[in-house]
């Protein structure tokens with residue numbers, strides 16, 4: 488049997504992420520996770536939030552690893568869907584959308600498309616939650632984020648930490664406003680948008 492992919496960062500951030508999801512995702516409903524990565528978040532968070540129908544997704548290469556995590560007995564997430572934000576999207580609608588550590592990996596054009604397509608599928612009264620590092624007023628929030636951004640750009644010129652204000656503006660073009668901006672461990676944030 489193949490070995491499950493593993494991210495230590497996911498183990499470290501899953502508890503703090505859960506606390507924010509518990510605050511903003513109280514009503515039952517369907518949640519689409521974009522860029523599920525290893526699948527650790529989907530397997531663990533879905534078990535803690537049984538009132539949500541958690542739909543994991545990612546690009547094709549990551550689906551087999553996510554499905555290994557979905558074999559955990561406590562997992563409640565639905566079998567991972569193939570979703571490249573540049574391609575076709577499931578019809579939805581979703582009460583919630585969640586994505587972690589993807590906006591600095593996707594190109595700016597892909598982030599814009601993710602926001603547009605996600606907002607079009609977001610139910611009124613629901614929330615779109617985005618976890619990751621962001622810059623504010625054109626500045627890094629830490630030296631480690633500055634180093635991380637240099638590393639990202641060396642790995643791919645389309646990558647990079649986004650400006651929080653640019654993300655807020657992109658959501659506003661699709662009728663969504665920033666309801667909360669939570670500080671998270673390790674110089675990350677969770678931005679919560681509602682329509």
Ligand SMILES: C[S@@+](CC[C@H](N)C(=O)[O-])C[C@H]1O[C@@H](n2cnc3c(N)ncnc32)[C@H](O)[C@@H]1O
Nearest residue numbers: 522523524546570571572573587588589592593
């Ligand atoms: C740094 S990983 C984060 C994974 C996981 N969410 C986490 O927090 O550990 C970035 C994720 O973004 C996904 N991703 C990158 N480009 C994408 C695209 N165009 N459409 C969907 N997902 C994409 C990658 O496949 C990967 O799973």
